[in-house]
Amino acid sequence: MSVHLAMAQTARISISGATTGATVSRDLHGIFFEEISHGGEGGLYGELIQNRGFEESKIPEGCTLDSGFLVPPRTPHYSADQVVDWKMPFEAKNDYPGWSLATSGGAIAHLAVDLSQPLYPETPRSLKITIASMPRTANVAVINEGFWGISVQQGAAYTLTFYSRAEKYNGGMTARLVSADGKTLAEHVFERVQGRGWKKYTATLRAQASDAQATFQVVLSRPGTVWLDFVSLFPLETFRNRPNGLRPDLAQYLADLKPAFVRWPGGCFVEGISPQSAPNWKKSLGPVERRPGTYSPWGYWSSDGLGYHEFLQFCEDIGADALYVFNCGVSCEMRSGVYVEDAHVDTLVASVLEAIEYAIGPQESRWGKVRAQQGHPEPFPLRYVEVGNEQVGERYAKRFNIFYKAIKEKYPQLEILAAMGIAHLSQPTIRTVEKMDIADEHAYKAAGWAMAYADWYDKYPRKDWKLYVGEYACNAGVGAGNMAAALNDATFILGMERNSDLVTMSSYAPLLENIHDTDWPVNLIRFDAGRSFARISYYAIKMLNEHKASVNLATQVAVPVDTVTAAFTGKIGLSTWDTQTEYKDVEVIQDGKVVYQSGVIRKEDWHLTGGQWEVRDSVLAQTKEGAWPLALLNTKSFDRYTLKLKARKTGGHNAFMIPFAFRDDQQYMRVHLGAWLNKVAAFETVTKGADAIVSQPVRLEKPVELNRWYAIELRVNATTVECYLDGKRLMTYHTPADLFAIAGRDDKTGELVIKIVNAVGHARPVSIAVNDLALEPTGTAVVLAAESPDDENSFESPQRFVPQTESVHSIAKHFEYVVKPWSVTVLRARIKRP
Ligand code: AHR
Numbered sequence: 001m002s003v004h005l006a007m008a009q010t011a012r013i014s015i016s017g018a019t020t021g022a023t024v025s026r027d028l029h030g031i032f033f034e035e036i037s038h039g040g041e042g043g044l045y046g047e048l049i050q051n052r053g054f055e056e057s058k059i060p061e062g063c064t065l066d067s068g069f070l071v072p073p074r075t076p077h078y079s080a081d082q083v084v085d086w087k088m089p090f091e092a093k094n095d096y097p098g099w100s101l102a103t104s105g106g107a108i109a110h111l112a113v114d115l116s117q118p119l120y121p122e123t124p125r126s127l128k129i130t131i132a133s134m135p136r137t138a139n140v141a142v143i144n145e146g147f148w149g150i151s152v153q154q155g156a157a158y159t160l161t162f163y164s165r166a167e168k169y170n171g172g173m174t175a176r177l178v179s180a181d182g183k184t185l186a187e188h189v190f191e192r193v194q195g196r197g198w199k200k201y202t203a204t205l206r207a208q209a210s211d212a213q214a215t216f217q218v219v220l221s222r223p224g225t226v227w228l229d230f231v232s233l234f235p236l237e238t239f240r241n242r243p244n245g246l247r248p249d250l251a252q253y254l255a256d257l258k259p260a261f262v263r264w265p266g267g268c269f270v271e272g273i274s275p276q277s278a279p280n281w282k283k284s285l286g287p288v289e290r291r292p293g294t295y296s297p298w299g300y301w302s303s304d305g306l307g308y309h310e311f312l313q314f315c316e317d318i319g320a321d322a323l324y325v326f327n328c329g330v331s332c333e334m335r336s337g338v339y340v341e342d343a344h345v346d347t348l349v350a351s352v353l354e355a356i357e358y359a360i361g362p363q364e365s366r367w368g369k370v371r372a373q374q375g376h377p378e379p380f381p382l383r384y385v386e387v388g389n390e391q392v393g394e395r396y397a398k399r400f401n402i403f404y405k406a407i408k409e410k411y412p413q414l415e416i417l418a419a420m421g422i423a424h425l426s427q428p429t430i431r432t433v434e435k436m437d438i439a440d441e442h443a444y445k446a447a448g449w450a451m452a453y454a455d456w457y458d459k460y461p462r463k464d465w466k467l468y469v470g471e472y473a474c475n476a477g478v479g480a481g482n483m484a485a486a487l488n489d490a491t492f493i494l495g496m497e498r499n500s501d502l503v504t505m506s507s508y509a510p511l512l513e514n515i516h517d518t519d520w521p522v523n524l525i526r527f528d529a530g531r532s533f534a535r536i537s538y539y540a541i542k543m544l545n546e547h548k549a550s551v552n553l554a555t556q557v558a559v560p561v562d563t564v565t566a567a568f569t570g571k572i573g574l575s576t577w578d579t580q581t582e583y584k585d586v587e588v589i590q591d592g593k594v595v596y597q598s599g600v601i602r603k604e605d606w607h608l609t610g611g612q613w614e615v616r617d618s619v620l621a622q623t624k625e626g627a628w629p630l631a632l633l634n635t636k637s638f639d640r641y642t643l644k645l646k647a648r649k650t651g652g653h654n655a656f657m658i659p660f661a662f663r664d665d666q667q668y669m670r671v672h673l674g675a676w677l678n679k680v681a682a683f684e685t686v687t688k689g690a691d692a693i694v695s696q697p698v699r700l701e702k703p704v705e706l707n708r709w710y711a712i713e714l715r716v717n718a719t720t721v722e723c724y725l726d727g728k729r730l731m732t733y734h735t736p737a738d739l740f741a742i743a744g745r746d747d748k749t750g751e752l753v754i755k756i757v758n759a760v761g762h763a764r765p766v767s768i769a770v771n772d773l774a775l776e777p778t779g780t781a782v783v784l785a786a787e788s789p790d791d792e793n794s795f796e797s798p799q800r801f802v803p804q805t806e807s808v809h810s811i812a813k814h815f816e817y818v819v820k821p822w823s824v825t826v827l828r829a830r831i832k833r834p
Contacts, residue, residue, distance in 0.1 A: 009560040010765045015743040017773030021552030022501035027260040029545040032507035034267030036298045037519045039512035042147030045306040048233040050098030054125040057092045060295035062274030072274040077337030105138030119229045120290045126229035134223040142218045148516035149213035151530025157236040158205040169224025179211035212530045230289045261321040264311045268297045270389045271332035278327040281308040298519040312380035321383035328388035349406045386417035397432030440470040446692030447477030450491040451736040457499035471509035475522035477687030484789035486536035487759045490824040533798035543803045547826040549744020549753045566639035567735045573632040573659035579652030582621040586645040607632040643714040655704035678703040683733040698731045754827040758819040779829035785820040
């Protein structure tokens with residue numbers, strides 16, 4: 001069938017107005033903030049000076065520095081039960097990261113970090129500027145580069161605060177914002193800086209011109225010694241104009257999502273790289289000058305200016321509930337896995353109870369009083385607490401039980417979340433947990449997974465707890481995030497909404513990325529010092545959240561299956577993954593005829609890349625460990641055919657990999673026999689360098705044996721691929737659907753809401769039948785569409801792909817609506833009163 005005919009085929013969506021499904025949780029879509037990729041420091045947090053307190057060359061507590069690496073305590077790992085050798089590079093480039101010195105006119109000066117007379121004991125470091133010689137026309141400038149530049153706007157005002165002391169210095173100091181090409185954009189002169197004790201200085205700098213890459217400079221013009229500490233520069237305008245506030249454009253993106261809750265502060269950030277270096281809520285309270293900061297496992301210091309109080313305040317400001325994640329005495333298990341012994345968990349429990357008291361305790365309580373002293377007598381909207389992040393297993397579950405009991409006893413109104421790890425629920429945790437309110441499963445997936453597993457949550461058993469998908473994203477095979485990612489994310493969201501009796505909360509991750517320090521491949525909102533844009537996925541989440549139904553209605557989707565066009569056209573190949581394997585007797589049969597037979601291998605038939613391939617008579621052998629070796633049969637492409645071959649494993653961890661439907665190295669499928677360390681078989685896709693399992697893995701009866709020849713057969717039909725091992729059918733792959741829909745009733749507005757994802761590049765007529773509901777003929781369509789799956793918003797065109805609203809006039813019991821290529825659509829139709 002031609003593409004044209006396929007386009008003309010009408011898909012059907014049937015909605016039963018009388019059959020209700022799950023109630024859609026009002027809390028379904030929230031946000032998750034973590035200090036990763038400078039999401040907070042140099043991001044959401046409004047501070048413009050990097051390393052304002054000169055603390056950032058200090059070694060995180062509990063760690064040592066060895067040849068440029070941070071080394072955690074060498075004690076046994078929490079779940080591996082043995083000492084692991086994990087370490088991470090310490091990225092501080094010098095003793096005063098972010099700062100530098102420039103001299104002119106023959107001045108002689110130098111910088112050093114000094115601990116001799118701390119401004120505060122908690123933040124003992126300051127910058128000592130020694131000026132040995134200063135000829136009349138000379139200058140010394142101490143420069144802060146901001147976070148990859150400071151974006152200065154003409155006319156905008158900036159609040160400068162710093163502390164200084166001096167010795168044998170008889171002069172003033174000029175604070176300046178300077179453009180990248182050296183022009184002064186704003187300036188304030190402090191006539192005299194003197195005194196052996198610390199003194200606070202403040203000024204407002206008003207910019208005369210703009211520059212996106214400005215620096216902040218302190219200029220000195222006399223010899224002597226001057227110390228600086230806590231040099232802070234904030235734009236006067238912050239989100240809701242709060243002092244010590246947030247960057248307005250980024251905070252507004254988050255507020256516009258109207259999140260039901262904010263999960264904070266991580267992620268791996270919560271776990272830290274040693275229990276001592278993990279975030280401590282108490283140290284993130286009070287005067288910002290006294291906060292020692294937290295070292296993020298993502299490789300940089302957070303000043304904790306966006307601390308516990310600021311998090312709670314932000315939740316209140318945007319009308320969201322607070323979800324506070326605390327460290328349960330275990331540092332990141334993907335990293336060091338260092339832990340606090342069970343005997344000391346009491347201290348942690350006490351600290352969490354105090355944190356909760358700070359958030360919601362009465363003003364008369366010890367920590368409620370501290371909150372009131374910080375200017376917030378009323379309780380904050382704390383509703384959830386989570387015990388650790390991504391810890392799993394029996395040992396964690398036992399620890400969870402201790403926290404659960406203690407917190408519930410005092411705060412029965414709070415909902416308590418158990419971590420579950422990535423990809424699926426941890427059964428050992430579930431078996432051991434005595435009681436939990438919500439399980440937090442994380443779901444990072446590659447392109448195509450959401451379509452192949454559109455019914456993922458439909459199959460989850462329902463228990464006496466709810467599910468929170470605390471971190472989800474399609475983040476592989478989609479570049480830095482594009483329309484394909486948005487279509488995957490939207491499909492995934494439809495699955496969560498349909499199953500909202502179980503999945504009551506979700507949050508995309510990660511949220512924010514300073515493009516100059518990307519720690520994670522795909523993030524929702526991208527920014528630099530002055531610019532920002534939200535990816536198409538952001539708009540998909542926003543529109544699906546804005547158009548949440550109150551209750552689902554039973555919805556059937558029927559997409560005509562094109563059984564004529566071959567879905568798996570492409571070349572075939574041989575591959576392995578961390579395995580040595582021999583292949584022989586490759587045969588392709590089409591229409592009963594053998595169209596290829598390897599026989600004695602002809603080297604010119606095969607394009608060999610990666611690994612180490614050897615041709616031995618009739619055998620093609622891959623002899624090296626490692627990923628991505630490929631022998632591609634380059635003679636021709638096949639559509640419907642049977643592929644037969646023999647394979648023998650000679651070493652390594654997994655077994656056989658047979659690429660097929662190979663369009664190019666950016667897009668193909670493969671059968672993996674003996675994946676997951678020779679335990680399962682599955683179909684996989686490879687999209688732009690990322691692989692994803694796209695079929696339910698089938699457990700092998702027994703692992704593939706070494707040095708034994710196996711017969712493999714793939715029967716590739718128009719829409720299915722059957723895989724046989726030694727004559728026995730192992731698994732079948734069906735082309736996944738590319739149109740997804742759910743429907744529901746919005747009881748607030750009295751409307752029917754239909755959500756449709758069209759994940760193909762052609763417009764598609766959809767015949768919609770609505771039973772047991774009478775609808776007004778005119779409704780609206782909110783459409784988020786792109787021209788290609790590779791499309792994305794950008795700094796230059798931040799709003800290129802955003803939802804568009806249009807009227808729809810043809811609504812009836814049966815009506816036709818044409819969905820756009822590569823689109824997410826929400827249709828709304830008013831329900832007539834009976
Ligand atoms: O979102 C990035 C990381 O992914 C989080 O820190 C962690 O929880 C997860 O593994």
